Amino acid sequence: MGLILDQVNKYVEGEMHLADIxxxxxxxxxxxxxxxxxxxxxxxxxxxAGLDRPSTGKIVMDGRDVTGISVRKRQVAMVYQQFINYPxxxxxxxxxxxxxxxxxxxxxxxxxxxxxxxxxxxxEMLDRMPAELSGGQQQRVAIARALMKDSQLLLLDEPLxxxxxxxxxxxxxxxxxxFKKRDCVVVYTTTEPSEALKLGGNIVxxxxxxxxxxxxTTQVYRNPATVETAQLLSDPPINLFAxxxxxGRLTLxxxxxxxxxxxxxxxxxxxxxxxxRPNHLxxxxxxxxxxxxxxxxxxxEINGSETFIHxxxxxxxxxxxxxxxxxxxxxxxxTVYMNPGNFFVFAENGDLxxxxxxxxxxxxxxx
Amino acid sequence: MKKWQDNKGWLFILPVFIIVAFSAIIPLMTVVxxxxxxxxxxxxxxxxxxxxxxxxxxxxxxxEALWRQLLFSGLVLLIExxxxxxxxxxxxxxxxxxxxxxxxxxxxxxxxxxxxxxxIWIIFTRPDIGLMGAFINNxxxxxxxxxxxLHAWITLMLMEVWHWTPLVILLAYAGLRSIPExxxxxxxxxxxxxxxxxxxIQLPKMRGVLTIxxxxxxxxSFLIYAEPFVLTGGGPGNAxxxxxxxxxxxxxxxxxxxxxxxxxxIYFLIxxxxxxxxxxxxxxxxKGESS
Numbered sequence: 001m002g003l004i005l006d007q008v009n010k011y012v013e014g015e016m017h018l019a020d021i022x023x024x025x026x027x028x029x030x031x032x033x034x035x036x037x038x039x040x041x042x043x044x045x046x047x048x049a050g051l052d053r054p055s056t057g058k059i060v061m062d063g064r065d066v067t068g069i070s071v072r073k074r075q076v077a078m079v080y081q082q083f084i085n086y087p088x089x090x091x092x093x094x095x096x097x098x099x100x101x102x103x104x105x106x107x108x109x110x111x112x113x114x115x116x117x118x119x120x121x122x123x124e125m126l127d128r129m130p131a132e133l134s135g136g137q138q139q140r141v142a143i144a145r146a147l148m149k150d151s152q153l154l155l156l157d158e159p160l161x162x163x164x165x166x167x168x169x170x171x172x173x174x175x176x177x178x179f180k181k182r183d184c185v186v187v188y189t190t191t192e193p194s195e196a197l198k199l200g201g202n203i204v205x206x207x208x209x210x211x212x213x214x215x216x217t218t219q220v221y222r223n224p225a226t227v228e229t230a231q232l233l234s235d236p237p238i239n240l241f242a243x244x245x246x247x248g249r250l251t252l253x254x255x256x257x258x259x260x261x262x263x264x265x266x267x268x269x270x271x272x273x274x275x276x277r278p279n280h281l282x283x284x285x286x287x288x289x290x291x292x293x294x295x296x297x298x299x300x301e302i303n304g305s306e307t308f309i310h311x312x313x314x315x316x317x318x319x320x321x322x323x324x325x326x327x328x329x330x331x332x333x334x335t336v337y338m339n340p341g342n343f344f345v346f347a348e349n350g351d352l353x354x355x356x357x358x359x360x361x362x363x364x365x366x367x
Numbered sequence: 368m369k370k371w372q373d374n375k376g377w378l379f380i381l382p383v384f385i386i387v388a389f390s391a392i393i394p395l396m397t398v399v400x401x402x403x404x405x406x407x408x409x410x411x412x413x414x415x416x417x418x419x420x421x422x423x424x425x426x427x428x429x430x431e432a433l434w435r436q437l438l439f440s441g442l443v444l445l446i447e448x449x450x451x452x453x454x455x456x457x458x459x460x461x462x463x464x465x466x467x468x469x470x471x472x473x474x475x476x477x478x479x480x481x482x483x484x485x486x487i488w489i490i491f492t493r494p495d496i497g498l499m500g501a502f503i504n505n506x507x508x509x510x511x512x513x514x515x516x517l518h519a520w521i522t523l524m525l526m527e528v529w530h531w532t533p534l535v536i537l538l539a540y541a542g543l544r545s546i547p548e549x550x551x552x553x554x555x556x557x558x559x560x561x562x563x564x565x566x567x568i569q570l571p572k573m574r575g576v577l578t579i580x581x582x583x584x585x586x587x588s589f590l591i592y593a594e595p596f597v598l599t600g601g602g603p604g605n606a607x608x609x610x611x612x613x614x615x616x617x618x619x620x621x622x623x624x625x626x627x628x629x630x631x632x633i634y635f636l637i638x639x640x641x642x643x644x645x646x647x648x649x650x651x652x653x654k655g656e657s658s
Contacts, residue, residue, distance in 0.1 A: 051552055072558045080549040088571040101558055 001062045002026040003048065003153060003185045008057030010043055010209075017043045018054070018209045025185045027062070027152070030176075030201025032217065033189040034232060040209040041189040045155050048187060050074045062152060077146035078155040081162060083138035085130040091117075091141050092126040098149040116144045119178060136167040143171075147178065154179075156188045160195070172198055193235045197221065205229045227273055227350040236278050236308065236319045238344070243274045250274075250340075253314025258291055260340055263354050267345065272353070275344035278308070278321035280356075282337045283328075290337040297328045309334070401628030419629035429630070431605065432613040433637075436589060439523075439609060443588040446528050448581065451535025452573075456565070458540055470540075473533045485597025488526045512599060516606030519599050523607060526594050531584060538580040542573035578649045582642055589638055610634055 003025045010018035018040050025031050033041045046052040047059065050071035059067045066074060077098070085094045092113060093100075099109045117123050120140040130138055139159060146154060159175075160168040176199050179186045190196055196203055196217055203217040205228075212232070213225045224230035231237040244251045248265045251257045252274060285292070295311040295318070302308075302325055309320045309328055313336075320336060328334055345354040402420065405413045423429060454473075459465040479487075492500040494511050503510040512519040546569065554564045592611040595601055601608035601616070608616075614634065618627035 046552075049552075049556060051555065071555050076556055078553065078556050080553065082547050082549050084547075084549050084553045086567050086571075088567060098557055 002029070003187075004058075004060040005048070006058040006060065008044075008047060008054040008059065010040075010047060010052070011055045016209055018047070021057070021211050023204060023211070023214065025187065025202070027185055028183040029185060030179045030199055031185070031187045031204060032196040032199050032201060033187060033204045033206055034191070034193065034196045035189075035206035036191055036232070039206040041206055042157055043209075044206070045078075045157050045187065045189060048153065049076045049078055049155055074153070075149070075151040076153045076155065077149040077151040079139075079142050079146045079157065079159045081158045083130070083135060083142055083162070085138060085141050085145070087130060089130075090126065091122060091128055091130065091133070094130065094141050095122070095126075095144045095148055098145060112148060116147050119147070120144045120174070136163050136171070139163060140171070143175070147182075152184050154182065154184050154186045156186070158189055158191065161191075168195075176200065193233050196233070203233075205232050207232060223352060223355045224344070225352050227275065227346050230275050230344060230346075230352075234277055236321065238275045238277050239281070239316070239318045241274045241276075241314065241316050243272050245269050245272060253316065255314070256291070256293060258340065262341075264340065264343065264345060267353065271348050273346040273348070273350070275346060276338055276342055278319040279323075280338060280342040281318070281320040283309075283320070283322055283326060283334060285337045287339050287341075289341065290339050292335050292337050294333060294335055297330055297332050297334055300328045300330060302327055311336070398628045398631050401624045402632055403628075404625060406624050415625065419625045420633070423626055423629045423633060428605075428608075429610075429613065432608055432610050435608065436610045439520075439591070440585055440588040442524060443527055443531075444581065444584055446524070447532045447535050447584055448577070450528070451532050451580065452539045452577070454532070454536045455539035455543055456569070458536075460544075470537070473536050475533075476530050477533050479530075481593035482597050484526060484530050485594050488522060488594075489598060492522050514603060516603055519595075519603060519607050522598060523594055526598070527588065527591070530594075531587065535580045535584065538576045539573060542576035543569060546572045574649070574652075578646070581649070582645060585645060586638060586642060589641070 003023070005021055005023040008018060008021045009016075021044065033044065035041050043052070047054050050059075050066065050069060053068065057067075058065060061074065086097060089097065095113045095116060096109050099112065104112075113126075114123070117126060120143060122137070122140055122144060125133060125137060130141060133141065139162075143156075143159065146156075156175075160171055163171065172195060175188075179188075179199070179201075186201075188199060200217055202215065203220050204214045205212040205220065205224075207228055212229045213220055220229065221233055224233055227240065231240075241253050243253075245260075245264070245267055246269050248259060248261075249257055250260045250264065282290075293313055295313055297309055297311055299310040300307065301310075305324060307322045307324065307326045309322070311318055311320070311334070342356045343354070344352065344356065347353055403414060403416060405415045405418075407413075458469050458473075476484075489497075491497045492510070492512055494500045494504045494509075500510055509515075510518055512522040550568050550572075551564065554568055559567070590611055591609055592615070595607040595609060595612055596615075599607055601612040611634075614627060614630050617623050617630060
C-alpha cells in the first residue's frame with residue numbers, strides 16, 4: 001500500500017517540467033524530495049496531490065488508479081511555503097475546518113483539535129486570529145490543519161523555508177517525531193541537504209525535472225550514484241577535483257601525486273573525478289595516512305560553532321568545514337590534511353565507482 | 368528667544384502649510400464666517416450667531432433632500448458593491464491580452480468627464496431619438512425622465528452605476544489578484560465549494576480594498592451634483608433635488624450666503640460622520656484578519 005508513480009511526465013506549453021518519474025512510496029514512510037529551486041519538486045507534489053494531471057503516466061494510491069481523479073475526491077493534506085490559513089477563522093476553527101467539512105460530531109472535533117493543538121504547542125492561542133500570530137505559529141496552525149485530516153497522503157512543500165533558523169530547527173525536530181507516528185505517506189520537499197538528513201527516511205534527489213536517485217537517506221548520502229547527487233546532498237557542496245590514475249599513482253589537480261592502495265588502485269588507469277566532503281578536509285593531521293596540501297585562504301566564515309574556509313586548489317574552488325571556531329585570516333597560508341580513505345571516486349561521466357568505507361566517515365555517528 | 372532660533376524645522380513645513388491654508392483652511396473659515404452673519408452687501412453684515420444653523424436644521428426641504436440623498440447613496444452602494452465584486456470575479460485571472468483588454472474597457476467610463484456623462488445619457492434616454500428611450504417607448508412603455516420622477520431616478524441610477532461600478536471592479540480585481548495561488552489550492556484540497564472559497568478566502572482577503580471602495584463610493588454618491596444638474600436640474604419637481612443641488616440653489620440661485628454657509632458645514636459634518644461610522648464598523652468586523 002502506498003503511492004506509486006508510474007512513468008509520470010509533465011509538459012507545460014511544450015516545455016518539459018517532469019521527465020519519466022517512477023516512484024514507489026510506502027504508507028507510513030517519510031520521503032524527502034531534495035533539489036534546487038526549479039528542479040520540479042513543487043510540480044511533482046502538485047501531481048501527487050491531484051492539483052495537476054500528469055501529461056502521461058499513471059498515479060496509483062493504495063492500489064487504486066487515481067490519475068484522473070480530482071483533488072477534492074482524494075484524501076490529501078498539504079502544507080505550503082506560505083502560511084495558508086483561513087483569515088476569518090480563529091485558530092480553533094482553522095484546525096477544525098477539515099473535520100467540519102466532513103461532518104464529524106462536535107465533541108469529536110473538539111477532542112481532536114485539542115490533541116493536535118497540544119502536539120504543536122498551540123493550546124494557548126486557540127481563540128486568536130491567524131494574523132495575530134507570528135510566522136512560526138501560523139505555520140504550526142497550517143500543519144495542525146493538515147494533520148487533522150485523516151489523509152492517505154501528507155504533502156509538505158518547503159514548509160519551513162519562510163521561518164527563521166531557530167524555529168526551523170525546532171519544528172523540524174517535532175515534525176520528524178510526528179511523522180514517525182503516522183501511517184500515511186509523508187512527502188516533504190526541501191532545498192537543504194541538512195533538512196533531508198535530519199528528517200531521515202527515504203530521499204528522492206531531483207534535478208532538472210528528473211529523479212537522480214532514490215533510497216534510504218543515509219544510504220544515498222554515503223553512496224551518491226553520481227557527481228550530481230553528491231553535490232546536491234552536501235552543504236556546502238562536495239569538493240571535486242579532476243584526477244588521473246596511472247599505474248597505482250593518482251595525480252590530483254596539477255601537481256599532487258600519491259601512491260594509492262586498496263580499491264582505488266584496482267581501477268583501470270585513466271581520468272576520474274575525485275570528490276571529498278568539506279568535513280573531511282582538516283586543518284590538523286588526523287591520521288598517519290593523511291596527505292597534505294598547501295593553500296591560501298580566500299574566505300573564512302564562522303557559522304555558529306563551525307568554521308568554513310574557502311580556498312582554491314589547482315584552480316578548483318574548495319571548502320573546508322571544521323567543527324569549532326578556527327578563523328584564519330584572508331590571504332594567510334594554510335596546510336590542509338585529507339585522507340584518501342575519504343575519497344569518492346567518480347568515472348569521467350559522473351557515475352560513482354568508489355565511496356569511502358563507513359568506518360572512515362564521520363556521518364556514521366550522526367546519521 | 369533662543370529657542371525660536373533653533374526651530375528652523377518650521378521652515379520646512381511652511382510650503383505645505385501655505386498650500387493647505389489656501390486650499391482648505393481659508394475657504395473653510397470663509398464659510399464659517401458666512402454662516403454666522405447676515406450679509407446684505409459689501410460692508411453690510413450683521414452677526415446672527417447660530418440662527419442660520421437653527422433655520423437650516425429645521426428646514427423641511429433640507430430634510431427631504433437629505434432622505435432623498437441617503438436613499439440614493441444606499442441604493443448606489445447596494446447595486447455597485449455586489450455588482451463590482453461579481454464582475455471582478457468573472458474577469459480573466461491570467462496575465463495577458465484578455466485581462467488587459469478587459470481592464471481598459473472597464474476603466475473607460477471612469478475617464479469621461481461628469482458633465483459629458485450627463486449629456487451622453489440625456490441623449491441615450493430621450494424618448495424621440497435616444498437609443499434606449501426610443502426603444503422602450505416603441506415597446507409601448509412610456510419612459511421620460513423629464514416627466515416622471517421615477518424615470519429620472521432610474522436614469523440617474525443607470526448613469527451612476529455605469530459610471531462608477533468600474534471603480535469597484537478595479538479595486539476588487541486588484542484585491543483578488545493579491546491572494547496567493549496557494550490559498551486556492553489549499554481550498555481545493557479541503558474540498559471547499561466555490562461559495563466557500565468566496566466567503567472564507569476571497570471576501571476576507573478583499574476587505575481592505577472593499578472598505579476603500581465603499582468609502583469612496585459613499586462620499587462621491589453623497590456629493591453627487593453634475594449628473595442630476597445636467598439631466599433635469601433637480602427635477603421633475605424636486606424629485607432629484609439632492610443635498611448639493613439644493614445647496615447650490617440657496618447659495619447661487621437665491622444668493623443666501625448665510626444659510627448656504629451653515630448648510631455647507633452641516634453637509635460636511637454629515638459626510639464626515641457617515642465615513643467615520645463605516646470605517647469603524649468595517650475595522651471592527653475585520654479585526655485580527657490580514658488584509
